[in-house]
Amino acid sequence: MTQTATALGNAPSALARILDRAPPVAAGSLRGDTRLTRPWGHGALHDHLPAMVGHVIITYYGEPQEILWRTGGDRLLSTTRSGSITIIPQGHDGDWDIAGPIGVSHVFLSDERLRAGAGQIGGGDEVELLARVGFDDPVAARVMEMLGREADVADSSSRLFVEQATDLLVTQLLRGHSSRGAIQPAEARRGLATWQVKKVTAYMRERLGAPIGLDDLAGVAGLSRYHFCTAFRQATGSTPHEWLVRLRIERARQLLADATLPVTDIALSVGYETPSSFAAAFRRISGTTPTAYRRSL
Structure with missing residues (x-):
């Protein structure tokens, strides 16, 4: 129309x-x-x-x-x-x-x-x-x-x-x-079902501050480690690690809105042991540093 x-x-x-x-x-x-x-x-x-x-x-x-x-x-x-x-x-x-x-x-x-x-x-x-x-x-x-x-x-x-x-x-x-x-539509994606993606994502969100292994994620989806990695990418277009990083940075953005929280504490809470590793991941996803992002809010 x-x-x-x-x-x-x-x-x-x-x-x-x-x-x-x-x-x-x-x-x-x-x-x-x-x-x-x-x-x-x-x-x-x-x-x-x-x-x-x-x-x-x-x-x-x-x-x-x-x-x-x-x-x-x-x-x-x-x-x-x-x-x-x-x-x-x-x-x-x-x-x-x-x-x-x-x-x-x-x-x-x-x-x-x-x-x-x-x-x-x-x-x-x-x-x-x-x-x-x-x-x-x-x-x-x-x-x-x-x-x-x-x-x-x-x-x-x-x-x-x-x-x-x-x-x-x-x-x-x-x-x-x-x-x-x-471009003609591709054949329907094969891979994880929607409920499996949501279950894995929820598992990641609940443990953003802790180490998360591929074996753990594969177990949540009920697959072997090898088949999980392939199916996850087919379903989402991302590797499990890329998906987890995006979730961590998404949570970090929310926490940065609270000016009373130190950036170092935020980094630890979303799974980064050093401010430098957090800043590098944040910049890669957001295109700016955590401090600059906070100033822009």
Whole structure:
């Protein structure tokens, strides 16, 4: 379902009205009035999202959640996970159901920039993006992760990097998710069942400050160590270690909101024996240091 751009609303503002917090849009816009967010998170969602100006591209971090979008008579159902993206093309409205808290980053891509990219590829600028939900595209997801890490960096070299990475994202969208060409959905993922992923994740969350071994996690899922590692990656797109690190950093972000807690104590509480190892892991996931993150709150 599409509408003319003049009848639509600003995308970040429209999302802010239905989510439990507003998207943390980085200051300053890119070429063509395109905007970015750093990685962030919001809670469960059960609401109608009106049609918006521009295209909204989303990638995911952390624990997978079931996501459903009903739009224009279509019912798009998937699971949020690392390596997947969602595309809300300009002018598409619909009803959204997201089962629980999710980690995300956004690119608010202007139609002007999309069509400029189409013009550079050749063949005119008549192009439409396809609606996608939790669609496997590790290339686009990886580019968006890089953009998320650079979203709040203000120096000129970062700006150049971000502009070029955005052009790369536009090219991938045009060749894989548009009326010009489309990646076909992959076969259903094999691996852990949703209940197994949730059970393993809950086990990790309850023991973030303690050593957690692969044998322990495999036992929780009821598999051998070898089959567990393979099945976990198939189900989530991440290794168990990567998953655990993200959970630890997610918890650390929550604790950093309490200014009375020393960073060293927070590091210990989420499983890091030294401030330096904690800071390195935090920066790798969040793109900034724990202290800088706390100052930004």
